[in-house]
Amino acid sequence: MLAKRIIPCLDVRDGRVVKGVNFKGIKDVGDPVECAYEYNLQGADEIVFYDITASHEGRGVILDVVRETAKKVFVPLTVGGGIKTVDDIRNTLRAGADKVSVNSQAVQNPELIRKGADIFGSQCICVGIDAKKTADNKWTVYINGGRIDMGIDLIDWVKQIEQLGAGEICLNSIDTDGVRGGFDIPMLKAVVSAVKIPVIASGGAGKLSDFPDVFLETDCSAALAASLFHFGELTVPQVKAELKKHSIPVRSV
Amino acid sequence: MIAIIDYGAGNIFSVKNALDHLGIESLLTSDIETIRSAEGIILPGVGAFPWAMNKLRESGLIEEIKEQAKKKPFLGICLGMQLLFDKGFEFEECEGLGLIPGYVDKIPETDLIIPHMGWNKLEYNHECPLLHGLGDDEYVYFVHSYKAFCGDSELCAYVEYGSKVPALVSDGKYVYGCQFHPEKSGSTGLRILGNFAGLLRS
Numbered sequence: 001m002l003a004k005r006i007i008p009c010l011d012v013r014d015g016r017v018v019k020g021v022n023f024k025g026i027k028d029v030g031d032p033v034e035c036a037y038e039y040n041l042q043g044a045d046e047i048v049f050y051d052i053t054a055s056h057e058g059r060g061v062i063l064d065v066v067r068e069t070a071k072k073v074f075v076p077l078t079v080g081g082g083i084k085t086v087d088d089i090r091n092t093l094r095a096g097a098d099k100v101s102v103n104s105q106a107v108q109n110p111e112l113i114r115k116g117a118d119i120f121g122s123q124c125i126c127v128g129i130d131a132k133k134t135a136d137n138k139w140t141v142y143i144n145g146g147r148i149d150m151g152i153d154l155i156d157w158v159k160q161i162e163q164l165g166a167g168e169i170c171l172n173s174i175d176t177d178g179v180r181g182g183f184d185i186p187m188l189k190a191v192v193s194a195v196k197i198p199v200i201a202s203g204g205a206g207k208l209s210d211f212p213d214v215f216l217e218t219d220c221s222a223a224l225a226a227s228l229f230h231f232g233e234l235t236v237p238q239v240k241a242e243l244k245k246h247s248i249p250v251r252s253v
Numbered sequence: 254m255i256a257i258i259d260y261g262a263g264n265i266f267s268v269k270n271a272l273d274h275l276g277i278e279s280l281l282t283s284d285i286e287t288i289r290s291a292e293g294i295i296l297p298g299v300g301a302f303p304w305a306m307n308k309l310r311e312s313g314l315i316e317e318i319k320e321q322a323k324k325k326p327f328l329g330i331c332l333g334m335q336l337l338f339d340k341g342f343e344f345e346e347c348e349g350l351g352l353i354p355g356y357v358d359k360i361p362e363t364d365l366i367i368p369h370m371g372w373n374k375l376e377y378n379h380e381c382p383l384l385h386g387l388g389d390d391e392y393v394y395f396v397h398s399y400k401a402f403c404g405d406s407e408l409c410a411y412v413e414y415g416s417k418v419p420a421l422v423s424d425g426k427y428v429y430g431c432q433f434h435p436e437k438s439g440s441t442g443l444r445i446l447g448n449f450a451g452l453l454r455s
Binding site for chain 2: 040070071072098121123167168253
């Protein structure tokens with residue numbers, strides 16, 4: 001049976017982890033390679049690097065991070081943030097990433113999804129979405145880290161990106177992100193029932209029970225969290241043990 | 254030395270990284286002489302079946318692969334596993350390498366999330382040297398939309414996704430194929446790759 005995936009996300013700027021990671025036994029909590037390795041030991045099913053490097057010159061640094069991580073972490077690696085062109089996708093995959101996550105750029109240039117999927121295969125094109133509720137069962141898509149409302153209906157958008165060849169969706173709810181009151185169940189339900197590709201739940205995890213809740217109430221394939229894991233409030237094994245209690249299939253290590 | 258066949262497909266560095274980590278010598282190559290002199294061969298692959306067969310044909314590798322697979326341990330990974338079969342039906346009917354009887358077609362269940370992406374639990378069918386040392390609760394990483402259809406005698410391990418999905422197949426001699434990515438399957442995958450490398454010296 002296919003296991004539900006638990007995915008820690010590391011925010012990286014200029015090659016350094018942005019929020020301090022609270023791991024025991026790590027010397028340099030700002031080193032993304034060490035953090036990824038630790039998550040790997042904990043049993044993370046995938047690791048996401050979200051690159052928030054602002055300058056174009058700084059872009060190469062994340063590729064070095066991926067290259068080094070891929071030498072010692074043998075689970076899938078995803079890189080998001082700043083991927084604008086087919087060349088960006090190629091360079092990121094060649095550095096050792098298994099998937100790229102495209103967000104704002106996909107909204108502004110949906111052809112990037114089609115081209116990426118045609119050349120490299122759907123399996124490595126994940127589309128990240130930031131969305132916000134506008135009315136009951138209605139959401140619109142935002143870009144630039146949730147700052148600009150594109151006025152695009154979320155459900156129309158997810159159907160379109162599936163058509164374009166995306167292999168996966170990472171759905172972040174602006175309403176629940178940072179609130180730590182649980183994942184956005186209604187939004188996830190609506191998206192999961194609109195497409196056939198896997199959906200990753202993102203935004204809102206604040207406590208242990210949020211994880212069984214999202215998997216019991218929706219058919220999402222994975223749950224992603226950042227600060228919850230970074231600050232050591234919860235560990236991946238704790239989350240998996242809780243899911244097991246609810247008979248939700250997870251990979252044990 | 255293991256030759257990892259480089260025909261322009263996907264993330265082949267991961268396979269090399271995993272072998273390096275295990276201390277197993279390997280080379281990324283499309284050179285026929287290197288492939289001939291290797292003690293084992295890995296055929297990786299991400300992409301579409303007809304595209305990959307065309308690439309192998311353009312590189313002049315098809316006959317060589319068929320020949321070498323009779324003589325030394327040979328492992329196809331993901332699409333590389335699918336290419337081992339007689340035929341594929343991705344986009345169009347396409348002849349495969351014909352090293353293992355069977356064919357490759359779309360995962361037929363229509364109510365499933367496609368691709369089959371993520372970690373799935375291995376169920377064992379036949380004794381296989383690549384599975385030595387694995388326990389009862391081993392997960393490996395998959396990402397694919399097409400699956401193999403083969404006989405029971407070639408099926409070493411499978412996973413449940415709607416129905417049985419062949420995970421590890423073998424001709425019972427030198428040829429092995431895994432639908433999952435051992436190089437992305439944590440310690441379970443590294444053990445499987447280590448087991449494969451162990452065949453080289455035995």
